[in-house]
Amino acid sequence: MTTATRSHRIRLAPDQRRSQLLDLGVRLLATRSLDELSIDVLAEEAGISRGLLYHYFGGKQGFYEAVVQHAADDLFAQTAPPAGGEPLQRLHTSITAYVDYVQANHAGYRSLVKAAGGGNEALRAIYETTFEAMADRVFAQPDDAIIPDTPATRLLVRAWQSMVEDLVLSWCADPTPLTREELLHVITTSLPALVDTLP
Amino acid sequence: MTTATRSHRIRLAPDQRRSQLLDLGVRLLATRSLDELSIDVLAEEAGISRGLLYHYFGGKQGFYEAVVQHAADDLFAQTAPPAGGEPLQRLHTSITAYVDYVQANHAGYRSLVKAAGGGNEALRAIYETTFEAMADRVFAQPDDAIIPDTPATRLLVRAWQSMVEDLVLSWCADPTPLTREELLHVITTSLPALVDTLP
DNA sequence: TGCCGCTATTGAACAACTGTCAATATAGTG
DNA sequence: CACTATATTGACAGTTGTTCAATAGCGGCA
Numbered sequence: 001m002t003t004a005t006r007s008h009r010i011r012l013a014p015d016q017r018r019s020q021l022l023d024l025g026v027r028l029l030a031t032r033s034l035d036e037l038s039i040d041v042l043a044e045e046a047g048i049s050r051g052l053l054y055h056y057f058g059g060k061q062g063f064y065e066a067v068v069q070h071a072a073d074d075l076f077a078q079t080a081p082p083a084g085g086e087p088l089q090r091l092h093t094s095i096t097a098y099v100d101y102v103q104a105n106h107a108g109y110r111s112l113v114k115a116a117g118g119g120n121e122a123l124r125a126i127y128e129t130t131f132e133a134m135a136d137r138v139f140a141q142p143d144d145a146i147i148p149d150t151p152a153t154r155l156l157v158r159a160w161q162s163m164v165e166d167l168v169l170s171w172c173a174d175p176t177p178l179t180r181e182e183l184l185h186v187i188t189t190s191l192p193a194l195v196d197t198l199p
Numbered sequence: 200m201t202t203a204t205r206s207h208r209i210r211l212a213p214d215q216r217r218s219q220l221l222d223l224g225v226r227l228l229a230t231r232s233l234d235e236l237s238i239d240v241l242a243e244e245a246g247i248s249r250g251l252l253y254h255y256f257g258g259k260q261g262f263y264e265a266v267v268q269h270a271a272d273d274l275f276a277q278t279a280p281p282a283g284g285e286p287l288q289r290l291h292t293s294i295t296a297y298v299d300y301v302q303a304n305h306a307g308y309r310s311l312v313k314a315a316g317g318g319n320e321a322l323r324a325i326y327e328t329t330f331e332a333m334a335d336r337v338f339a340q341p342d343d344a345i346i347p348d349t350p351a352t353r354l355l356v357r358a359w360q361s362m363v364e365d366l367v368l369s370w371c372a373d374p375t376p377l378t379r380e381e382l383l384h385v386i387t388t389s390l391p392a393l394v395d396t397l398p
Numbered sequence: 399t400g401c402c403g404c405t406a407t408t409g410a411a412c413a414a415c416t417g418t419c420a421a422t423a424t425a426g427t428g
Numbered sequence: 429c430a431c432t433a434t435a436t437t438g439a440c441a442g443t444t445g446t447t448c449a450a451t452a453g454c455g456g457c458a
Contacts, residue, residue, distance in 0.1 A: 011424050011435055033319055035234055038415065049437050054417065114317030118309075120232055151376035156385070159366035163393075166361035170354055177350035182398060186355070189396045194362075197388045199381055210406055210453045237444060248408050250447085259445065
């Protein structure tokens with residue numbers, strides 16, 4: 001049973017093909033890692049030839065970067081805070097969306113996002129850029145800021161994100177020690193608690 | 200100019216050869232990632248034939264796992280808390296050793312440890328085991344424990360470790376926002392602060 | 399000292415995979 | 429219904445991981 005809908009020699013618009021391949025990539029790379037996925041397998045699964053991947057992404061590495069970027073954009077969009085409201089409330093909503101997102105895709109999240117963080121230069125750049133953009137949400141609205149924007153607090157927020165990432169992933173693997181509400185409470189209150197440890 | 204001391208056809212005891220290859224692996228994999236390091240290059244750098252690597256480690260993946268395990272053991276040994284003294288003081292000493300270790304090897308630490316955390320099943324197992332053993336140091340001495348040993352606190356300590364890892368790596372990349380003392384203070388006091396966020 | 403056996407080590411052959419490119423087929427257009 | 433622009437292919441070349449029978453170095457023993 002082949003999972004791909006096999007239809008011979010269909011010619012798509014570049015955008016459609018591109019997003020088809022990216023979606024397939026996200027799905028396949030959620031379970032295998034990059035070097036466990038050969039281009040032959042990927043091409044067959046997509047119902048295209050090997051060469052087409054090189055036409056679109058320039059190579060295996062380029063394909064992987066595009067897939068990671070695609071997943072990162074998706075994560076960023078799905079955790080966007082609501083337009084209006086109290087700053088703390090907006091942050092809480094965004095965090096809730098993050099927990100939901102990771103819980104819904106924890107295999108893919110671990111495989112793609114974690115691999116990006118520990119991967120090559122270009123991949124880490126995608127990872128860093130995305131999480132810095134998410135950190136900006138914490139520092140948004142300078143007049144009634146949640147926490148002051150200094151190099152030190154930037155450093156702490158970045159580290160806090162790592163903590164949250166690990167916490168949520170561990171919790172998804174075994175949710176018994178904490179309820180969902182307790183998890184959200186720990187995440188939310190740990191940020192100001194962390195900033196308070198600064199001299 | 201070849202960096203390896205080229206001497207033809209020397210026969211070593213298995214233990215010596217093994218650790219020579221592991222040390223070389225740690226050194227080479229600190230800058231390149233695994234798939235950027237071909238076995239040909241590795242063998243030439245070590246002054247041995249390709250086949251010998253397969254004799255010792257069974258393949259590229261096995262070699263990588265051995266190198267990661269080697270580095271993890273080194274990290275674990277070098278951050279061992281002193282034998283006696285106050286529990287909090289012992290923890291502080293261990294944390295200081297950790298900061299020093301990462302600072303001295305941040306390229307290698309990032310490349311090996313981070314890659315292990317986001318890598319395949321066997322690699323993550325090494326990573327998890329090592330950091331769980333380091334977490335045990337926090338929970339040691341049940342009579343005057345620093346923090347209670349429950350599933351919830353286990354989860355938090357694990358997440359705290361991720362935060363510390365990221366914090367120290369970021370700080371190594373750019374130490375200007377915090378002095379070394381401030382960094383150590385944040386790390387130490389953030390652990391009880393985090394546990395206090397539990398209901 | 400000089401042979402001998404054990405085994406560390408080799409290198410060539412094999413298999414699988416990535417990357418390249420000129421040729422081909424397809425969808426839209428006048 | 430051609431006809432053109434281009435999405436797509438398939439065969440080819442180079443590189444890399446893996447296997448295995450053959451070789452060569454070191455310690456022990458006479």
